[in-house]
Amino acid sequence: MAYVSMKNVKKLYTQGEDDVHALDGINVEIEKGEFIAILGPSGSGKSTLLNVLGGLDVPSSGEIYVDGRKINELNENQLAEYRRKTIGFVFQSFNLLPALTIEENIIMPILMEQKKVSMEFVKELMKVLEIDNLGKRMPSQISGGQQQRVAIARALANEPQMILADEPTGNLDTEISTKVVSLLVDTCKKYQKTLIMITHNEEIAAYADRIIRIKDGRVEKENCLY
Amino acid sequence: MKLYEKLLKITFFKAKDTKWIICVAAFVIAMVSMLLTSANSIKLSYLQAVNQTPQYDFVLENLNDEQKQKYENKDFWGSSIEDITCSTNVFELDIPDSLFYFSVTGLTGNFEEVYSIDLQEGHCPENEKEIVVDSKFIENSGGSYKIGDELVLSVFSVQEKVYHNISYEIVGIFGAKASAGAEVYAFCTLEGAQRALKKGNMDTSYRVMITAAGKNQEMLEKALSYIEAKDREQIGIRFNETRLEMNGEEETDGGGAVKVFQVLGILIGVVSGALLFNMLQVASGNKIQQIGMLRCLGLDKKQLYQCYLLNLVLYLLGAMGGGFLLSVILEKTIGNMLFQRFLKGFCLSQYVELSFQPSLIAFVQAGSLVAVIFSVVYIVLLRKSLSYTPVEAVGSIAEGQFNIKVKSKKMDKVNVVTFVGQRNLLRNKARTFYTGFTYFVTALLILTLSMVLFSVDLYDIDALKKSNLFDYEFYDDSLQCSLSQEMVEEISKLESVATVECSRRQVYEFYQKKENIGTYNEIIDTRVYGDELLQRICKENGLDYQGHESEPYYLLLTKNNTQEQQIVLYNQNGNELKIQINGNVEQDNYCDYGGVTVTLLMNQLGAEALFQDDYCYNVLYIKAESKVQCVEQVKAYLEENQINMVYSDLQEMTQDAKTQLGSIVCVAIYLMVCICAMTITNIICNINVNVQLRKREYGILIALGMTRKKVIQLIISEIAIISEYMIILALPLALVISLFFISGAGQEINVLKIIGAAGIGSGALYGLTYLLCYIKGNRVFDRNVLRLLDKE
Numbered sequence A: 001m002a003y004v005s006m007k008n009v010k011k012l013y014t015q016g017e018d019d020v021h022a023l024d025g026i027n028v029e030i031e032k033g034e035f036i037a038i039l040g041p042s043g044s045g046k047s048t049l050l051n052v053l054g055g056l057d058v059p060s061s062g063e064i065y066v067d068g069r070k071i072n073e074l075n076e077n078q079l080a081e082y083r084r085k086t087i088g089f090v091f092q093s094f095n096l097l098p099a100l101t102i103e104e105n106i107i108m109p110i111l112m113e114q115k116k117v118s119m120e121f122v123k124e125l126m127k128v129l130e131i132d133n134l135g136k137r138m139p140s141q142i143s144g145g146q147q148q149r150v151a152i153a154r155a156l157a158n159e160p161q162m163i164l165a166d167e168p169t170g171n172l173d174t175e176i177s178t179k180v181v182s183l184l185v186d187t188c189k190k191y192q193k194t195l196i197m198i199t200h201n202e203e204i205a206a207y208a209d210r211i212i213r214i215k216d217g218r219v220e221k222e223n224c225l226y
Numbered sequence B: 001m002k003l004y005e006k007l008l009k010i011t012f013f014k015a016k017d018t019k020w021i022i023c024v025a026a027f028v029i030a031m032v033s034m035l036l037t038s039a040n041s042i043k044l045s046y047l048q049a050v051n052q053t054p055q056y057d058f059v060l061e062n063l064n065d066e067q068k069q070k071y072e073n074k075d076f077w078g079s080s081i082e083d084i085t086c087s088t089n090v091f092e093l094d095i096p097d098s099l100f101y102f103s104v105t106g107l108t109g110n111f112e113e114v115y116s117i118d119l120q121e122g123h124c125p126e127n128e129k130e131i132v133v134d135s136k137f138i139e140n141s142g143g144s145y146k147i148g149d150e151l152v153l154s155v156f157s158v159q160e161k162v163y164h165n166i167s168y169e170i171v172g173i174f175g176a177k178a179s180a181g182a183e184v185y186a187f188c189t190l191e192g193a194q195r196a197l198k199k200g201n202m203d204t205s206y207r208v209m210i211t212a213a214g215k216n217q218e219m220l221e222k223a224l225s226y227i228e229a230k231d232r233e234q235i236g237i238r239f240n241e242t243r244l245e246m247n248g249e250e251e252t253d254g255g256g257a258v259k260v261f262q263v264l265g266i267l268i269g270v271v272s273g274a275l276l277f278n279m280l281q282v283a284s285g286n287k288i289q290q291i292g293m294l295r296c297l298g299l300d301k302k303q304l305y306q307c308y309l310l311n312l313v314l315y316l317l318g319a320m321g322g323g324f325l326l327s328v329i330l331e332k333t334i335g336n337m338l339f340q341r342f343l344k345g346f347c348l349s350q351y352v353e354l355s356f357q358p359s360l361i362a363f364v365q366a367g368s369l370v371a372v373i374f375s376v377v378y379i380v381l382l383r384k385s386l387s388y389t390p391v392e393a394v395g396s397i398a399e400g401q402f403n404i405k406v407k408s409k410k411m412d413k414v415n416v417v418t419f420v421g422q423r424n425l426l427r428n429k430a431r432t433f434y435t436g437f438t439y440f441v442t443a444l445l446i447l448t449l450s451m452v453l454f455s456v457d458l459y460d461i462d463a464l465k466k467s468n469l470f471d472y473e474f475y476d477d478s479l480q481c482s483l484s485q486e487m488v489e490e491i492s493k494l495e496s497v498a499t500v501e502c503s504r505r506q507v508y509e510f511y512q513k514k515e516n517i518g519t520y521n522e523i524i525d526t527r528v529y530g531d532e533l534l535q536r537i538c539k540e541n542g543l544d545y546q547g548h549e550s551e552p553y554y555l556l557l558t559k560n561n562t563q564e565q566q567i568v569l570y571n572q573n574g575n576e577l578k579i580q581i582n583g584n585v586e587q588d589n590y591c592d593y594g595g596v597t598v599t600l601l602m603n604q605l606g607a608e609a610l611f612q613d614d615y616c617y618n619v620l621y622i623k624a625e626s627k628v629q630c631v632e633q634v635k636a637y638l639e640e641n642q643i644n645m646v647y648s649d650l651q652e653m654t655q656d657a658k659t660q661l662g663s664i665v666c667v668a669i670y671l672m673v674c675i676c677a678m679t680i681t682n683i684i685c686n687i688n689v690n691v692q693l694r695k696r697e698y699g700i701l702i703a704l705g706m707t708r709k710k711v712i713q714l715i716i717s718e719i720a721i722i723s724e725y726m727i728i729l730a731l732p733l734a735l736v737i738s739l740f741f742i743s744g745a746g747q748e749i750n751v752l753k754i755i756g757a758a759g760i761g762s763g764a765l766y767g768l769t770y771l772l773c774y775i776k777g778n779r780v781f782d783r784n785v786l787r788l789l790d791k792e
Ligand SMILES: Nc1ncnc2c1ncn2[C@@H]1O[C@H](COP(=O)(O)OP(=O)(O)OP(=O)(O)O)[C@@H](O)[C@H]1O
Pocket: A013, A014, A015, A020, A021, A022, A040, A041, A042, A043, A044, A045, A046, A047, A048, A049
């Protein structure tokens, strides 16, 4: 079985009278270490797909397997553990904790694991992402691009198997976003992480191993670049 | 106007903290206004009583017939006086076949005015056969008496040693006067009283109440100069009697109660002020961001001030409305109830009819307190917000994050919950400070109260000494001397009797001449004690009677802390007696009456020397071997010797005393209720606003894989860290205060009990915090993670 396997995943939102099929029978398989770009028009269900896969949301029906575990049947605590150990999230709106320094934000997932923090790895990660001189600052004291790189570092800090990034560059200008995305991609490649990234930017999508196009909650087209 | 509508929608109606701020403010208003109302009600009740009681410029007491006739004569006084009222001193008449007795007063003049009685039915007595009685008597008799009925009372004749009946006709019933136990009141004409006193072969003693002409000092002095020199030494002269007495009472029991409530009010005011301040501080970070946002949108300073002024007014309106409803509910329920219970023990005055009198003034005062706090907080808030650039304000820089000094901590193996919790506390220091302060005060109150309540045995007080030592008290109703030393010894030999001790109560009254107060003559009561009891009294007052049994021994009992070596007394015949005092004492736990007058306590030999009388007793204190038989055997013995004595079960008296003590417990509970209500409000509001405003941060943590349990722990830890520190800080101070209280109550300090109480008190506070955090946390985070992450 593939590393990630989604079988006929559906997500239904009931909004008063009418039902919204945010996901309407998604079937996707992703291999370990792959870089997937998800494209699609606004409202097509990209974020929903990522949230369901990342254990932030539960699908209405269907099955999701990650590394052989059926994650749509995990309980609350198991889901939390799954998010903590297997997944690294990069949110569109960074979501850094304002009370903590950059360094502390980055090591937060490791602290939650109650694991010994390997500062060498964190330092290395910060160097790679070019934020190694910002460690003692607060999130409000650094720029948007820097914040996003911090968010990426945080997603990678705990050495998860899979990074899920929802429009990580949506808030940034083209120049910076290309830089950030290439950093993200390079870092994932370097550490052999599976990367699933939602983007509107075809140029960025061109870096991906595979592009999945979503429309109206269905996979419209899957194309392999090689 | 459209603009302000929009602004209010953002800043007030849609703001998450609005309802909590209003809740706390309403609560504060209600609490403070209830306490102020209680204090005011007591004061008002006393003042009403003071104003209702007529005032005489002076009262001549204990006059004999001849003296009465002289001073009752208006011509005697020339033009110096305006009005004279004459009454008999209060005397007792028994109600046959019952334990009850009337305290009767005969009076010329208007009863309703002089004794401020409230005649409910009938009219005042007009001839010597008519009498008006207390409605309490009518109730107690089960309605077998009504107006027009004959009332037969009995009076004991000391000389003939028999009871005589006197019949009266009930012509009126007045509202019950507060009185102790079996006592009820009755009033008749002067002649009506004389009739009874004559039957009992008692000399009538009169009081003449005198009002100086024009109520003026000069006339008063002139009037006093008429009093004959030979009378001055014998009769009691009291100035401004009623008024003085009333004012005195307001100072003592009523005043004490007012002070208790005032202190409570101030305490609660301070704590709730801090609570409200804290509440607004919690919300301030968010408000500063909000203000920054509005400034980014182009609002100028004036518009901002107007917008937040409107906010303030709306908060106040909401708080006043809510507070009014709440205070009405509080006043109607616990306020009224606790007030009544509380005062039963505190107000002993028969003149004062206490009533709970809610007033708008207290409410307005409480409202003003809240308004002031609101205004101060808002001005500080706005000034602070305007000191930032809009961008700084919008980014959470304004939340004080620049001020966090990050210590390079070894980051491996930190507890994520305490770590993030501590960091959050550092982030808004003002909020942490006020939360801490409210916690500190609550912890202080709870710990002090629990330590005091645990360690003090309320029932181990001096007033209950007698009841704790003996089972029965036998006494001669007519307070005549009737038991010889031999008889006492014989009773002690009865098999059901363990021990007997005895005393003689109310022997004679003397007058003491006090040079420095001019014509003021003080009445001195006398009391004789057997050796054992006298030794007890000495011990309780830090003296030693041992070795003095074979000589006259005198103790002077006064409450005013005097140290007399010798006193000069005058007896009824005007003879001077010089008494050497062996010691001055402040308490005599074996006699309930007195307390107001100075009393001379003495042993048998002292009595012999003073009264030239053979000594005997009229009170027996008995500790029984077997309770049931004891009464029977003692009664039989007394009957055999034709001694007329009644007895009271001291355990029943203990029960009565406990009821009174209950009111002290009531105050403690009252305080506890207030504090608990405040603590709960504090915690709930703190958590709610905190969680509401920082929902997103908690959401991020959950998205990063923190379990719900851990997030709840985090919320708890943020409050718990504060409560831990504050409990630790409050503990020594609470200990000092409670030790002060415990030793003040004259009780031993039990370390184990105090440790236990401190443990329970802090455990309860900590537990309450924990529980509320848990409930709130569980409810909030039961939601979808994504919804927590939503940006507004
Ligand atoms: N909580 C919700 N309740 C109801 N409908 C929702 C909810 N969340 C999403 N939807 C609907 O589900 C559909 C998919 O939303 P989703 O956020 O996944 O879109 P998206 O592809 O990420 O769009 P975008 O590119 O704009 O972020 C949309 O039609 C949206 O309106």
